[in-house]
Amino acid sequence: MGQVFTKAAVAAMLAMAALGTHAQTSGVKPVRVGFICPFTGGSQDFGNSARMGAELAVKEINEVGGFLGRPVELVERDDKSAPDEGRKIAEDLVLKEKVDFTVGFCNTGVALKSLDVFQDHKHLLMVPVSTGSAVTAKYPAASSYIFRMSARDTLQAAYLVDDVVKRGFTRVAVFADKTGYGEGGFKDVENFLAAKNLKPVYTARFDLGVKSLTAQMLEAKAAGAEAVIGYTVGPEAAVMASSRVEAKFNVPLYGPWPFSLRTVSEKSSGAIEGAIMVQTIIQDLSNERRSSFIARLKRQSGKEPIGSLMAAAQSYDAVHLMLRALFQTKGDTSGDALKQALETLQRPYSGVVTTHDKPFSATDHDAFTRNMIWLGVWRKGEVHFLYPEDAKRAGFIRRKEQAASGA
CATH class of the missing domain: 3.40.50.2300 (Response regulator)
Structure with missing residues (x-):
């Protein structure tokens, strides 16, 4: 340590x-x-x-x-x-x-x-x-x-897709806002899914300030999605989480690091519970x-x-x-x-x-590089390590991988 x-x-x-x-x-x-x-x-x-x-x-x-x-x-x-x-x-x-x-x-x-x-x-x-x-x-x-x-998002998107595949999910829905951030994340997720010979079964794009995504969540549910990967910032991540609950769409929700913002939990009234996101540091x-x-x-x-x-x-x-x-x-x-x-x-x-x-x-x-990030999960209003073994590894020095690819 x-x-x-x-x-x-x-x-x-x-x-x-x-x-x-x-x-x-x-x-x-x-x-x-x-x-x-x-x-x-x-x-x-x-x-x-x-x-x-x-x-x-x-x-x-x-x-x-x-x-x-x-x-x-x-x-x-x-x-x-x-x-x-x-x-x-x-x-x-x-x-x-x-x-x-x-x-x-x-x-x-x-x-x-x-x-x-x-x-x-x-x-x-x-x-x-x-x-x-x-x-x-x-x-x-x-x-x-x-x-x-x-x-960078190429690391985060690859990390999210890898965990989705590791858990056996092959039918993935991808939600992303229309900003430069959302566009980049959307393309990264699509590319890493393609590298696993997968294609999203449903995609949704939306503007910042959107008030509900319940209709889109229902469409993703009807398409048979087994997991949702969302790429957006804090307020819209809260909308995604709330809309998933409203649609009674009980599948894992993944996202990049902004899903860990304090206001995501507050604005979603706890609907973000169980959501998984990439982190560089977890308390x-x-x-x-x-x-x-x-x-x-x-x-x-x-x-x-x-x-x-x-x-x-x-x-x-x-x-x-x-x-x-x-x-x-x-x-x-x-x-x-x-x-x-x-x-x-x-x-x-x-x-x-x-x-x-x-x-x-x-x-x-x-x-x-890839070895320096973790997956966090919302549990009872706080972000915790998704995997207990990561909590143990976090205490060790994580040196940057040499000649590492974007994935």
Whole structure:
């Protein structure tokens, strides 16, 4: 099991990396970090959780002296889950605010609208939440300034399909929203089903804001579907779960990580019970590092609920990992320097999600591979490990698989 990740551990890491340098932070130019996520709107659950995680990381870093005495400052912006707003904010942070690097994006469609702002200006973007496969595929890694600390959808879709097949289901219904996120997930699921010589017996596409999918669930039921795989964000996942119950369609419901959002359970009035989703981190009281992080996160958030543990933890790790890269560049925040540092990280980073040992390379800007994710399940209002053996394995270091395929 990894070491407990406390403030003391953070302090020790920073002191070692700084070779003992610890200056006063007052009057020193801060390291300015752009942060973009939705704080309002339908995706605010994971946007605000991501912000909590990033703010906690910055707080801890500054409490032990910042970066070589320079305080770290988050320049936060609300993209409202709107692609045009996200693009406007990206331009503001890169061109006007001239932040040193940016951590951001929860929604794939918002990220895709803005990627060229970072790429064209050689500005390092670390994506902590968005999972759309296209986010890191738009530009070849060798020339890209886009990195990601979340599990891309090709990994998630393959994981879901594999479990469906393992359990003997061959007649699958696929539901997906019409956003870029839903479209990418829909295609991934179809492709991985095809690789198993399967084809969906029923498909449904829908707009964000849909109020009911009961009619579609009844059609899937009539088509003889044995399981449902849904690809959408939180509010619509709640609609899917409620509609499945209303249709008395008692088959397994699978989905990607947004199915774990706190509001999915609340808005579905518990209808999400038993739903299965991909996770990178699941609360586990036996894991001291994660338990300590969750306790600190709750103190940081106060009365504000944590909508997504994954979004918070991945954003926390993203900020700390970027600090590690900054030490490696000796303070050079140019895109080229940070890119090279991330691709050749010299020491493992013991995060709260997992221990990242060489998470990136010149040919791969995704930190997660297949062996680093789990299946969670909603049980009595909380997300638990679907398989007990995964709970045991979660305590061990999960190193990235080398030369791993998208599946």
